[in-house]
Amino acid sequence: MATISRRGFLLGGAGAAWAALGGWRPTRALPAAAAPGLSARRAATMRALLATLRHAPDGRFSALDARAAQARFARWYARQDADERRRVDAVLDAVEGCGRRGYGALARTATTCRSPRAARRAAAVAAAVDLAAVVCEPPPAEDERPPAIALEAGG
Amino acid sequence: MSATLRRIIDLGAGATARPGSPGDLRFHDNRTYLAETNTSWVRLWADWPLLQPDPSRAPGDPDGPGAPFLAAIDEQIAAANADGVKVLLQLYRFPLWANGLESLGAQRNTDAEISYHFADRISPAAWAAYVAAGRDPARVNPSRRALEFGLPPDGLGPDSAWAGFFAFCHDRWRLGRQGSGPFVHGFELVNEPNFQWWPQRAPAAGDDPFATASLTAQVPMAQMMATAAAVAAGADDGTLLFAPSFADSELGGRTVTQYDEFTTALLDALAVIGHAAGPNEVWSHHNYTDLERRSTDTKLQRMRGLMAGRWTGFSEGAQPTVFVTEGGVRLGKMAAYYPAEDRRAAQALSWRTGWERHVREDGPGAGVGMLAQYTTYADPGFDCGLLEPWPSTVRRPVYDFWASLPRIG
Secondary structure, eight states: OOOOOHHHHHHHHHHHHHHHHTTOOOOSSOOTTOOSSOOHHHHHHHHHHHHHHTTOTTOTTTTOOHHHHHHHHHHHHHHSOHHHHHHHHHHHHHTTTGGGGOHHHHHHHHHOOOSHHHHHHHHHHHHHHHHHHHHHSOOOOTTOOOOOOOOOSOO | OOSOOEEEEEOOTHHHHSTTSTTOTTSTTHHHHHHHTTOOEEEEEEEHHHHOSSTTSOTTOTTSTTHHHHHHHHHHHHHHHHHTOEEEEEEEOOOHHHHTOHHHHTTTTSHHHHHTTHHHHSOHHHHHHHHHTTTOTTTOOOOOOOGGGBOOTTOSSTTSHHHHHHHHHHHHHSGGGTTTSOOOSEEEOOSOTTTTOBOOBOOOSSSOTTSOOOBOTHHHHHHHHHHHHHHHHTTOSOOEEEEEEEOOOOOOSSSOOOHHHHHHHHHHHHHHHTOOOOTTEEEEEEOHHHHHTTOSSOHHHHHHHHHTTTOOSOOOSSSSOEEEEEOOOOHHHHHHHOTTSOHHHHHHHHHHHHHHHHSSSSGGGTTEEEEEEEOSBOBTTBOOOSBOSTTOOOBOHHHHHHHTSOOOO
8 A cells, every 4th residue: 555654745845745645545544653733844834824715805704814714624633533634744745835825826827727637736725725715715504515715816 | 117317417616606616517537437337327517697798798707797607617528528428507696786785795794784684684593693783793693695696676577687698598508409519418407596595575563573474486486497498499509498496404494495385386486377398397306315315205306296287398307306416414414313334325225215216207206317426525504425525535435335336317
């Protein structure tokens, strides 16, 4: 079973994470080394993403306090099981740096997709936005799917 | 044994709203998954607010803001066409310019937005929690129906904005386009109007704003079906029209109308406007709970009982015929219903049980033309995928079961 090691993520950076995404697998039982707390690096990635989403043209995140939302995210993360934390780690590592490039670049990544490589990047952005929505959007009601939040251009 | 029980995979709204995302048919091996599982139909989504955010720009404007999303739909339909997979295109949501809620759209996640029509959008418990938190969205942001599910005040008749959107979609992708461009075999007009639309009922008469009152949403639903049928009649090329796509949620109140109440009311409303469904109109339904509960006495068959002798649309075999266009088995429900079973094994067993009962010509299978699986990759927020959530590519036991089934239709 192929996996990305935590050391690989931390040392290899986002590029290595992208390259390895296709082979990533969850495991039912993570080794004890998988810490329940969100790493500072991943917390920074989420905070940058949240700050960027404030500039979305539809204004749904305009009042967002990125620092407070990131703190809520860290608490949510700590409540997840090991498989989910591992998935979240992979997603956040894959979008590291995306938030710093601004909303326009993020939206372009999310809407223009012509190759498998671009699709992996777009998929990671979509998954990261879904994670952000966990702490800054109303939760779905029972039997309701969470919305697929699209990143529209124009911001 | 049914020779017509088709299977469809719904790739979810994200597949076309977020090009490249895990549900995108073009990528992430989704075409392989459909082929490996012998799946003959795929459900894709056309999100009107994304395709036409500005009413002054046509949804097909190549330079318009909807162009990237239109391209994603075109290319995914074309991919399905190339693979011999039939497409059901789900038309989704209303732009805020069409339902008169643009000003509220600029105030999302504020008390003004949250409080608007709250009894038709929020459960009593969620509203009470919000009020107890001082109506401060930073403390409690209650679950509620999105603004894009608000019914347009000008209705859904032949002169409505929705009629224009449907005409655009039908003209672009109808079956008669085969040979000249991407084409679909069917359009689903709406998704779960008994769960997503608001308001569904007349205002409450007394002091309790959450009190149920008479159902009203069947009127625009009937109007929508008649409008689409009139548009499609111009082409008469065999393109199917699916509706009403009822949710089978077991919730109630003002935000969720049970399928049985809505079915009877809708059939009445169709009769009132004189719309007799034609052979290209397919009654569609969602059946998560029948599969998850491993039911023998299914909601779907109770609904067929209500339709018997009244529904005049598409039929084959035992009448009336119902197509399940969305369904699946959620892992969370497996944990709740079958705590002694491994969740993934329980998911596969529920599907196996459901298939074996529905593939029969009698009992739960009578008059059922299609069964549906919601997503290839699991959505962590609505987890019934054939695979673990992306970026994993691990197939669940239910994947192997799906792959063991025959290709039909």
